[in-house]
Amino acid sequence: MNENGSDVLIRTEGLTKLFLASKYGLLDRLARAKPLFVRAVDNVSISIKKGETVVLVGESGSGKTTLGRLLVTLEKPTSGEIYYEGIPLSKNISAVREKVQIVYQNPLESLDPRLNINSIVEEPLLNRKITKEERLRRVKEALESVGLDYSYVYFRKPKDLSGGQRQRVALARAIISNPRFIVLDEPTSALDASIQSQVLNLLIDLKNRFNYTYLVITHNIMVAEYIADQIYVMYAGKIVETGRVDQIMKKPLHPYTQLLFKSVPSLRNKRLEPMVGEPPSLINPPPGCRFHPRCPYAFDRCRVEEPALVEVEPGHFAACHLYTKK
Amino acid sequence: MPQLEIRDLEVYYKVPFGTIKTLFGIQLDVEKGDSIGIVGESGSGKSTLGLSIVRLLPPNAIARGHIFFNGTDLLALPASKMKDYRGTGIFMIMQDPFNSLNPVKKVREQLIEALRIKYLRRNERVPEESLYDEVLKKLKDVKLPDPETIMDRYPHQLSGGQIQRIVIAMGLLLEPSILIADEPTSALDVSVQAQIIALIKELQDKYKMSLLFITHDLSVAYAVSEKLLILYGGRILEFGNTEDVMNSPAHPYTEGLLKSFPRGNYRDGKLYTLQGAPPLFTDLPNGCVFNPRCPYAFDRCYQEEPGLYDYMGRKVRCFLRHE
Numbered sequence: 001m002n003e004n005g006s007d008v009l010i011r012t013e014g015l016t017k018l019f020l021a022s023k024y025g026l027l028d029r030l031a032r033a034k035p036l037f038v039r040a041v042d043n044v045s046i047s048i049k050k051g052e053t054v055v056l057v058g059e060s061g062s063g064k065t066t067l068g069r070l071l072v073t074l075e076k077p078t079s080g081e082i083y084y085e086g087i088p089l090s091k092n093i094s095a096v097r098e099k100v101q102i103v104y105q106n107p108l109e110s111l112d113p114r115l116n117i118n119s120i121v122e123e124p125l126l127n128r129k130i131t132k133e134e135r136l137r138r139v140k141e142a143l144e145s146v147g148l149d150y151s152y153v154y155f156r157k158p159k160d161l162s163g164g165q166r167q168r169v170a171l172a173r174a175i176i177s178n179p180r181f182i183v184l185d186e187p188t189s190a191l192d193a194s195i196q197s198q199v200l201n202l203l204i205d206l207k208n209r210f211n212y213t214y215l216v217i218t219h220n221i222m223v224a225e226y227i228a229d230q231i232y233v234m235y236a237g238k239i240v241e242t243g244r245v246d247q248i249m250k251k252p253l254h255p256y257t258q259l260l261f262k263s264v265p266s267l268r269n270k271r272l273e274p275m276v277g278e279p280p281s282l283i284n285p286p287p288g289c290r291f292h293p294r295c296p297y298a299f300d301r302c303r304v305e306e307p308a309l310v311e312v313e314p315g316h317f318a319a320c321h322l323y324t325k326k
Numbered sequence: 327m328p329q330l331e332i333r334d335l336e337v338y339y340k341v342p343f344g345t346i347k348t349l350f351g352i353q354l355d356v357e358k359g360d361s362i363g364i365v366g367e368s369g370s371g372k373s374t375l376g377l378s379i380v381r382l383l384p385p386n387a388i389a390r391g392h393i394f395f396n397g398t399d400l401l402a403l404p405a406s407k408m409k410d411y412r413g414t415g416i417f418m419i420m421q422d423p424f425n426s427l428n429p430v431k432k433v434r435e436q437l438i439e440a441l442r443i444k445y446l447r448r449n450e451r452v453p454e455e456s457l458y459d460e461v462l463k464k465l466k467d468v469k470l471p472d473p474e475t476i477m478d479r480y481p482h483q484l485s486g487g488q489i490q491r492i493v494i495a496m497g498l499l500l501e502p503s504i505l506i507a508d509e510p511t512s513a514l515d516v517s518v519q520a521q522i523i524a525l526i527k528e529l530q531d532k533y534k535m536s537l538l539f540i541t542h543d544l545s546v547a548y549a550v551s552e553k554l555l556i557l558y559g560g561r562i563l564e565f566g567n568t569e570d571v572m573n574s575p576a577h578p579y580t581e582g583l584l585k586s587f588p589r590g591n592y593r594d595g596k597l598y599t600l601q602g603a604p605p606l607f608t609d610l611p612n613g614c615v616f617n618p619r620c621p622y623a624f625d626r627c628y629q630e631e632p633g634l635y636d637y638m639g640r641k642v643r644c645f646l647r648h649e
Contacts, residue, residue: 060515162603163368192367192604193544194619197586197597204592219516222545226588226597245591263520265545267572267587272549274520278471278487 008086009181009213010071011047015080017066021283038282040066042237043080045309048181048230053207053214055224055245057260058234059279064217067234068183071215072100101174105186107166111158117143117169118154124177142172145209146202164195168202175206185217200226221264225249233257236280236290239309243316253318256291289321297322327397329536330356330379330504335391337374337383345388346607348374350560352391353634356504361530361537363551363568365544367604371560372540373421376506379538380418381408395504414444417502421509423489427481433492434477437461440496464495468525487518494522498529505530508540523550544583548572556580559605559615566640576642578620614644622646 021036028035041063048054056064069075071082073093082089084096101124104110111120121139130138140150146168158166167187174182187203188196200223206212218224224231228245233254241254252258262273277294280286286293292302301321309319335352338345348371356362366372378389381400393400395415400408420426428436441457465473468491481489490510497505507526511519527550530537539550547554547568554571556564556579564577575581585598602619605611611618613628620627626645637647 059517164603193542193583194367194586194600195603197588197599200588200592201596201599204596222588226590226592228591260517264516265520265523265543265549267545267548267584269545270549272520272523274524275517278485279515279517 007049008047009050009084011045011083011086012071013045013081013083015041015044015046015067015070015082016078017041017063017070017075018078036283039237039285040282041070042285044237044239046232046239046242048213048215050180050213051207051211052229053216053227054230054232055216055218055228056232056234057218057221057224059219059260061236061279061282062234063237063282064234065185068102068185068215068217071181072102072183073097074102098177099180100183101177101179101181102183102185103167103170103174103187106190107163107170108158108190111166111170111173113158116155116157117161120158120169121172121176124173128177138176139172142176143169145175145206146172148172162195163191164198167191167195167199171202171206175210175212178210179212181213181215183215183217186219187216188223189218189220196223203227219264221261222266233260236285237282238290238319240291240320241318242309247313247316251316253312253316253323254291254320255295255297255322259294259296289319328355329358329396330354331392331394332379333392333394335375335378335389335393337371337378338388338390339384340386340388348560348607349378351634352562354555354562354565356536356538358503358536359530359534360553361527361539361551362553362555363547364538364540364555364557365542365547366557367542369604369606370557372542372557373508374560375557376418376508376538376540379504379506380412380416381405382418410447413440413500414447414502416504416506417497417500418506419490419493419497419508419510421512423486423493423510424481426493427489429481431480432477433479433481433484434458434461437464437477437492437496437499440499444500461495461499464499465492467498467529468492468495469521470495487514487522490514490518490522491525494525494529498533501533502535504536504538506538506540509542510539511546512541512543519546526550544587556583559610560607561615561643562634562641563616563643564640565634566638566642570638570640576637576640576647577616577644578622578646579616582619582621 018037021038024035143150231248233241259275288304289302292298307319307321309317312323332354337349377383445452551568554568582600617623617627632645634641634643635648
């Protein structure tokens with residue numbers, strides 16, 4: 001978790017994002033009512049190495065997408081800091097913005113339905129001082145990199161393309177500005193099964209060619225295992241476990257990770273063991289460990305004291321009292 | 327006699343420039359207590375198949391062929407008679423749970439209404455209080471926390487997981503002989519998904535229902551079903567025992583689909599891919615529907631459509647499996 005030299009691209013320290021849970025208007029202020037906050041991302045410290053793929057797994061509502069949006073400057077942190085190559089983000093936000101991109105889950109919703117593919121892919125270059133010829137050259141190059149034929153797609157609208165082709169367009173739009181860091185929010189979950197592997201292969205190809213650093217958000221364990229170098233497991237706004245992909249897949253430490261793996265359908269797993277209970281409220285998170293109401297191993301200490309992320313084996317961290325000595 | 331027999335089912339949609347055919351010669355027998363996973367990609371016709379069984383296809387659709395439910399041909403019934411079979415005979419859980427309940431009625435009213443219909447059809451008179459108790463018991467069956475409060479809520483006050491459970495509870499209150507579930511878990515979160523699958527399986531066992539589980543996700547179908555039906559381009563490509571199909575797929579499409587599932591890490595090598603994309607109903611290839619993507623395709627596949635052949639206790643639509 002420490003910053004070893006210059007191979008860390010992005011590092012966060014105590015990153016926290018709160019959203020107002022309900023309107024906080026003038027009357028509330030006058031009445032000095034306490035505002036209610038949703039603790040979407042709560043004191044998260046992660047580090048992402050250059051050229052590596054970090055995967056965030058967790059249930060919906062665990063704060064995965066908010067963390068992704070924070071890292072590409074689409075959200076402003078409530079507290080904590082993001083360091084981009086060691087420099088605090090608040091000091092050079094515009095320089096960082098040129099180097100980060102995000103690709104959303106459903107390209108049919110994220111691409112403008114009225115623009116043609118050429119305009120969609122070209123758009124990120126428009127407010128940079130680039131000539132028209134150069135833009136056209138780069139659009140062709142980006143579309144070619146994602147395996148689309150420029151002459152076939154440039155005049156078409158997103159609705160004229162298949163799901164896989166649309167996701168390739170979204171990727172072309174992301175890579176045209178030469179980013180270094182790309183957040184991929186559920187990149188394959190809107191795709192058909194037979195298209196998923198095409199897109200995963202493409203993501204790996206692009207990474208090898210252009211040395212991108214990815215943060216992939218997914219709930220699909222098989223996709224996570226395939227694409228990841230490092231995995232972070234999020235639960236209720238907190239990182240509960242992190243490690244290299246083989247460490248997490250072979251020996252998940254946190255009870256939440258273990259239960260998550262057992263409850264997700266996969267081709268290896270015919271007998272599913274569903275997790276009990278519902279994810280906790282993020283307005284009023286449970287005291288102590290946030291997972292204790294659903295945890296089969298919970299004991300007294302879990303209900304009062306919040307576990308810290310501790311290194312259980314080299315490079316493999318878990319936030320669970322089963323692994324903290326006392 | 328099978329509970330449900332589908333014979334030569336074809337479905338067409340009328341569009342401004344003619345008709346589009348979306349189901350081709352579907353044959354399927356559902357025995358009592360069967361659990362069948364119907365797997366297909368988007369545009370394979372899987373939802374159309376479910377909707378044609380309960381006859382809830384959109385008005386511009388035409389269904390031909392026969393669907394015998396306990397000997398009665400549902401497709402030949404007048405629309406007014408069909409109502410008698412929905413709910414208590416065949417119940418369908420729709421993909422989007424939020425559209426399955428009436429937004430201006432409390433959960434309690436809707437569930438009690440379903441029960442009244444059941445007893446009306448059986449010509450039984452049951453006091454109102456016992457209806458309430460029966461509903462409460464079923465909501466506990468589907469493991470809905472705090473059912474008394476939830477019964478006095480409106481659908482918009484509930485989460486997707488809660489509504490999906492209420493719809494399942496409604497299905498169980500009606501005690502249908504066949505439960506059709508169209509992607510019942512795709513609007514839900516991963517951890518809730520496993521709960522709902524386990525619940526449907528458990529209740530299917532308990533009430534000896536037949537289950538048709540429609541999904542695009544082979545791993546979900548694997549967890550749910552005993553038999554697997556693979557749909558592609560409106561046709562059945564393979565039908566057989568789930569374990570057999572998963573262990574030794576007989577159709578090149580099933581084989582490619584299974585091979586392309588991510589396994590291991592990217593450092594171990596690239597994933598197998600099926601080239602191309604699923605076909606559009608407006609532009610189906612000649613001969614076998616899978617020929618543009620099939621690695622084994624030969625001349626005959628481009629000229630002639632293969633039949634659904636018997637092969638090792640399975641049905642497979644491929645010339646390679648036709649002895």
